[in-house]
Amino acid sequence: MEAEQDNGSALVDLLDRVLEKGLVLKADLLITVAGVPLLGLNLQAALGGLNTMLTYGMWNDWDAAQRAYALEEAKRQQHLLPALGVDETTLFSGFVSYRQNSGDDHTWRTSLLLLTDQRCIVYRRLPYAVFLDVLWSDVPSWQIRDTLSPLGSTARAIVLATPSGEAEVLTRSADNICHIIRERGAHEAGAGVENDR
8 A cells, every 4th residue: 555645634734723723923034235234024923713813812802892893783783673662563574665756856765664563664774764654544545556666677566645645665575565555454444545456
């Protein structure tokens, strides 16, 4: 049997050892011209896995800063949700394109749609903004309409009649949203939700 050299496993073993134990490189470099020292360099580098670096007390400030940032971001994301009432139940949540057909601004906005048993909310997380927050009782009618999508193609939009004008919602979940609106109209006789299709 002949001996074989397996460079692949040696490289993996070396990399594993460097990541687990760490590696410190030090170099002193002195540049001279005609025996006269002109430039001196002292180089130090530490290489290792992040857990190894933290074990040896390196990168602790960076690690603490990253953890604090992640915690603040998580808290901020929780606050970037519309406040719901105690007895309010979420029926649907998803991404939509939204446009308010009133005033001078008719721009489509990528937004989040939140349908509850009491109201319809369209909002954006970053930067936080609520575009529509309307009670079902304030939506006298709704319809399905063909409209020009933000990409320039014809698409079906759900159009809600609201006190501030028509609100258009484009989504792949149009059938699900229509069903929820019908259910809201069926369960609340005073809501006056109709299908004008």
